[in-house]
Each structure stands twice: as structure tokens, then as C-alpha cells.
Amino acid sequence: xxxxxxxxxxxxxxxxxxxxxxxxxxxxxxxxxxxxxxxxxxxxxxxxxxxxxxxxxxxxxxxxxxxxxxxxxxxxxxxxxxxxxxxxxxxxxxxxxxxxxxxxxxxxxxxxxxxxxxxxxxxxxxxxxxxxxxxxxxxxxxxxxxxxxxxxxxxxxxxxxxxxxxxxxxxxxxxxxxxxxxxxxxxxxxxxxxxxxxxxxxxxxxxxxxxxxxxxxxxxxxxxxxxxxxxxxxxxxxxxxxxxxxxxxxxxxxxxxxxxxxxxxxxxxxxxxxxxxxxxxxxxxxxxxxxxxxxxxxxxxxxxxxxxxxxxxxxxxxxxxxxxxxxxxxxxxxxxxxxxxxxxxxxxxxxxxxxxxxxxxxxxxxxxxxxxxxxxxxxxxxxxxxxxxxxxxxxxxxxxxxxxxxxxxxxxxxxxxxxxxxxxxxxxxxxxxxxxxxxxxxxxxxxxxxxxxxxxxxxxxxxxxxxxxxxxxxxxxxxxxxxxxxxxxxxxxxxxxxxxx
Numbered sequence: 001x002x003x004x005x006x007x008x009x010x011x012x013x014x015x016x017x018x019x020x021x022x023x024x025x026x027x028x029x030x031x032x033x034x035x036x037x038x039x040x041x042x043x044x045x046x047x048x049x050x051x052x053x054x055x056x057x058x059x060x061x062x063x064x065x066x067x068x069x070x071x072x073x074x075x076x077x078x079x080x081x082x083x084x085x086x087x088x089x090x091x092x093x094x095x096x097x098x099x100x101x102x103x104x105x106x107x108x109x110x111x112x113x114x115x116x117x118x119x120x121x122x123x124x125x126x127x128x129x130x131x132x133x134x135x136x137x138x139x140x141x142x143x144x145x146x147x148x149x150x151x152x153x154x155x156x157x158x159x160x161x162x163x164x165x166x167x168x169x170x171x172x173x174x175x176x177x178x179x180x181x182x183x184x185x186x187x188x189x190x191x192x193x194x195x196x197x198x199x200x201x202x203x204x205x206x207x208x209x210x211x212x213x214x215x216x217x218x219x220x221x222x223x224x225x226x227x228x229x230x231x232x233x234x235x236x237x238x239x240x241x242x243x244x245x246x247x248x249x250x251x252x253x254x255x256x257x258x259x260x261x262x263x264x265x266x267x268x269x270x271x272x273x274x275x276x277x278x279x280x281x282x283x284x285x286x287x288x289x290x291x292x293x294x295x296x297x298x299x300x301x302x303x304x305x306x307x308x309x310x311x312x313x314x315x316x317x318x319x320x321x322x323x324x325x326x327x328x329x330x331x332x333x334x335x336x337x338x339x340x341x342x343x344x345x346x347x348x349x350x351x352x353x354x355x356x357x358x359x360x361x362x363x364x365x366x367x368x369x370x371x372x373x374x375x376x377x378x379x380x381x382x383x384x385x386x387x388x389x390x391x392x393x394x395x396x397x398x399x400x401x402x403x404x405x406x407x408x409x410x411x412x413x414x415x416x417x418x419x420x421x422x423x424x425x426x427x428x429x430x431x432x433x434x435x436x437x438x439x440x441x442x443x444x445x446x447x448x449x450x451x452x453x454x455x456x457x458x459x460x461x462x463x464x465x466x467x468x469x470x471x472x473x474x475x476x477x478x479x480x481x482x483x484x485x486x487x488x489x490x491x492x493x494x495x496x497x498x499x500x501x
Contacts, residue, residue: 081170081178083191086199087370087387088288089239092181093157095199099179100153107177108150113169115159115180121169138169146171153177159187160291160369166190183292183370201384207231207241214245214275217256226256233260235385240285246275268393289390292369299352300362301394304371306349307381308391309405311434315381316427320359323411324350330407332444334477334484339442342403349404406435406446413449425456436462444470451491460498467492 084092100110111128114120126136134140145154156166159182170178170190180187188196202210208227212219217227234240244263247270248254254262263270271286283291293301307315323346330346331338353359363381366372373382383391395401409431414421432453451466471488478485 079171079174079176079178079192080195081180081190081192082195082197083187084179084181084197084199085183085185085187085370087183087384088283088291089237089285089386090199090201091238092199094238096155096157096179096181100155106151107153109148109152110155111145111152112155112157115156115164115166115169115182117161118164121156121164125169142169142171145176146173149173149175151176153179156180158182160184185368185370201236202231202238202241204228204231204236207234207236207238210238210241211245211256214242215248215256217245217248223256226259230256230259233263233385237285237384237386239283239288240386243270243273243275243285247273267389271390271393285386286390286393289371289387290394292371293391293394295369296365296371297362299358300365302349302352303359303362304366304383304391305395305401306405306408307372307383308388308395309402309435310409311430312383312385312388313380314375314378314427314430315383316424317359317363317379317381318424319408319412319428319431320353321356322414323408324353324356326411328411330411330443330445332484334444334473336473336477339403339407342400342407342442345400346404346407402435403442406442409435410443410446410449413453415449415452422456425453428453429457444473455495458498460495464492464495464499467495 084095086092104110113124122138125138125141129136129138129141129144132141132144134144145152154171154176156169156178159166159180162184166180180190201207208224208231209219211217211227211231212223217223230244231241234244244259247262248256248259251262268286272284274282274284293304296304303320310319330343353362363372363374366381367374371383371387374380375382392398409428413428414424432450436450447466447470451463451470454460454462454466467488471485471492474482474485474488
């Protein structure tokens with residue numbers, strides 16, 4: 001009796017020695033997959049799907065060695081598993097379909113499975129089982145695929161659900177090919193050696209070609225300049241560029257020249273614009289993003305929303321950890337109308353991260369769903385520009401969240417003069433510039449902190465403007481002789497000396 005559980009183990013070979021009686025092929029098909037080596041003197045016992053090796057009666061040692069080498073080569077064949085991981089809308093499925101269309105003759109069979117949930121996978125496997133006449137059991141279908149000893153291809157598309165375990169569906173065998181597309185970074189663990197692909201955004205040249213094609217515009221020198229600005233602003237994100245082209249083509253008043261103005265004014269409408277293309281992809285830029293965003297914990301969703309109001313790249317995690325450790329006051333006596341609601345929102349947000357390890361847990365959450373990338377050396381987060389735009393559109397009260405980003409940045413800004421403090425303020429420059437452009441600064445303290453950041457980078461005009469605002473408020477509220485007013489005067493005077501030099 002054959003031990004079926006033993007055959008289910010990897011690297012197992014079933015040898016039928018002296019098989020001179022008929023072998024029940026139907027019984028073999030009920031066994032878990034394992035390669036079977038049948039040694040027989042009866043050619044009639046081989047099947048049409050078998051690989052047959054003949055050993056002549058007068059074979060010498062060289063012939064025997066060659067035969068054994070051929071058998072070894074067949075038994076050492078390996079299944080190739082390729083994983084494509086990227087965020088939604090980058091064209092993973094389209095890339096696979098293009099590959100298939102260009103390589104149809106390379107595969108004996110091609111099966112496409114919707115791996116977005118256990119329900120869709122089970123339905124696909126049942127349909128295949130019915131068509132093959134073996135019933136609807138998933139394991140039976142999986143074993144059928146494993147027994148087809150040919151160069152087939154199984155595609156598991158949109159494997160984005162952590163609760164779907166593909167090992168229950170991928171054929172257990174040493175042949176064939178599997179392609180898995182997913183937003184989950186951990187999907188790469190299933191890839192064969194050197195077979196994982198982090199699908200990158202389009203090149204600028206490819207993105208511009210796509211934009212012209214969807215917008216039905218000529219690739220002229222003048223149009224190239226406008227197109228370059230569009231694809232650069234969209235980070236060469238495939239779906240966002242396609243949507244931009246389609247929107248331009250369908251909107252008489254929207255052109256390559258004014259598209260970015262349209263986008264900034266009607267961001268939500270354009271991110272939710274559904275293209276009327278003939279392919280099967282039906283998601284909008286926003287809906288493709290939201291499929292991943294809704295899988296984040298509430299704490300991480302808030303974290304991502306606040307990050308969306310900083311510069312999209314090189315966001316130090318230290319901004320948040322230092323803001324959480326801040327023990328000073330967010331307002332001063334000079335603040336006539338402090339942003340109480342934004343301050344309370346910030347404190348509620350920080351209370352969700354009482355355990356410092358939770359910050360890194362949220363980073364892992366976002367990275368696992370391909371919503372962000374993390375530089376472990378610099379301890380900084382990066383977001384794609386399109387993902388950042390979509391994250392902003394999830395915010396119900398954008399004013400409070402935008403103000404919270406500014407308040408956190410101020411809390412995190414060290415005001416000392418050590419080299420470590422200076423270096424960190426230099427890291428904060430791109431974020432200070434970003435929030436300054438997007439907000440009216442809320443408190444005297446935020447103005448002081450941003451002025452210090454600009455001062456370190458020699459941006460004396462920005463520094464002078466902020467310090468002048470601080471002096472104006474202090475003079476109006478506290479009077480000329482107040483220490484805060486005198487300090488503000490001294491700071492502004494020092495800045496003016498730099499501006500004049």
C-alpha cells in the first residue's frame with residue numbers, strides 16, 4: 001500500500017520497480033503529486049503523457065550514464081513562480097496579459113484565476129473542475145494541474161487579501177509556471193530564486209506616449225513640454241496617466257496645457273473619473289487606492305492622512321516620535337485665536353501611539369500593502385505623489401488634518417544649536433517649505449520653528465518674513481517692553497544683517 005502522506009512531501013520520488021503487470025493509472029491519479037519512475041520491460045505500459053527512456057539490450061556504460069543524466073535532468077526540473085508586487089493602478093495585470101499575448105506558443109495551457117478572495121478562487125477552480133469532468137473539489141483540481149506534466153502557466157491575479165493562502169491553490173509539483181500579482185509585499189516570499197519583480201512606474205518616455213495615446217494628441221515639441229509636466233506631477237503612475245489622457249480627450253475645455261490646473265481644482269472628480277475603455281480594468285485611480293487604504297487599521301489611516309500633508313518624500317519617522325515626546329505648550333500668551341480644534345485632534349491622534357513601537361507597526365502596515373516605501377537607514381517614509389493625493393481625498397476635514405501636520409512639525413523641531421539638532425532641521429526643510437505654502441501658520445511657536453529651519457538653510461527672506469510676523473503679533477498683544485517682543489526684535493535684526501550682507 002502506498003503512503004499518500006509521504007508522497008505529499010517535497011523531493012519525493014515514487015519508483016515502481018519491475019512493473020511488468022498493468023499499472024492502474026486511475027489509482028495513480030488519486031495520489032498526491034510526486035514524480036513516478038516506472039521501470040519496465042513492457043513498452044505497452046507507458047502512457048501518452050509519459051516521458052519514455054529506452055535502454056538498449058547492448059547498452060554500454062556510456063549509454064547508461066547518458067540515460068541516467070537525462071532522467072536526472074527531468075526529475076530536477078523545477079516549477080517557476082514569478083511574483084509581481086506594486087500598488088494599485090501600476091499595470092500589474094496589464095503587464096501579465098501583454099506577456100501572455102506575446103508568448104502564447106510557449107505554454108501548453110494557460111489558466112487565469114481571480115485571486116482577490118477565497119470565494120473567487122474557489123469559483124474559478126470549480127468551473128475548471130466541471131470543464132475537466134473531475135468534480136468541483138479544489139484539491140482535485142489542483143492535483144489535476146499538477147499531473148499535467150507540461151509547460152503550463154497558472155496566473156493568480158490580484159492576490160491582495162492576507163486571508164487567502166495560495167498554497168491551497170498552487171499545484172504542488174516540480175514543473176509548470178506560476179505568476180502571482182499582488183499589492184502585498186510578503187507575496188515575494190513565494191517567488192522562485194531571482195523571480196520576484198517590484199513593478200516600477202513607467203519611464204517618462206513611456207508615460208508620455210501613453211498620455212498622447214489616451215488623449216488623442218500629437219507628439220509635437222510643444223505638446224511634449226506640457227506632457228512632461230503632467231507625467232512628472234503624476235509620478236508616471238500608469239493608471240493616473242491613462243486617466244489624465246482620457247479626461248483630456250473627453251473634456252473640450254481641458255488641454256495638455258491646463259490639465260494640472262484642472263487636476264488641482266477638481267482633484268476628487270478626476271481621481272474618481274472612470275475611463276470607458278474596452279479592457280476589463282474598471283477601477284478609477286481613487287478606487288484602486290482605496291482597496292488598499294481600507295485594509296489599514298484606523299490608527300494607520302490617520303497616520304497616512306497626516307503624512308499626506310507633508311512633502312511626499314523623505315518623511316522622518318522622528319517627526320512623530322519627537323512630537324509625541326514634546327512636553328511644552330503648543331500655544332503662548334501671544335496667540336489671540338489659537339487652533340484649539342486642531343490641537344485637540346493632534347493630541348487624540350498621538351494618544352493612539354502611546355507605545356512607541358506602534359509607529360513602526362503602522363509603517364509596516366503601509367509598506368505591506370505597497371502604499372509607502374521605507375528607508376530603514378534614514379528611517380524615512382516615501383509616498384507616491386498619486387497615492388498622497390488619494391490619501392488627502394479620504395480626509396473629511398482637510399483643514400484640521402493639514403493644521404495637525406504643521407503642529408506636529410513644530411513640536412518635532414529642535415531649537416538648540418548642537419550639530420545633531422542642526423542636521424535634523426535640515427531634514428525638515430522640504431516639509432517646512434511644503435506646509436508653509438499650504439497653510440496660514442497658526443501659532444507664534446510654529447512661525448518660530450519654521451523660521452529656525454529656514455535660517456539654517458540660508459533662506460533669509462523666508463526667515464525674515466516669519467520673524468516679522470512674530471514681532472508684529474508680540475508687539476500688538478504684549479507691548480514693546482515685553483521679553484517676547486524684545487527677543488523677536490533681536491532675531492529680526494540679526495536676519496536683516498544677513499539680508500544686507
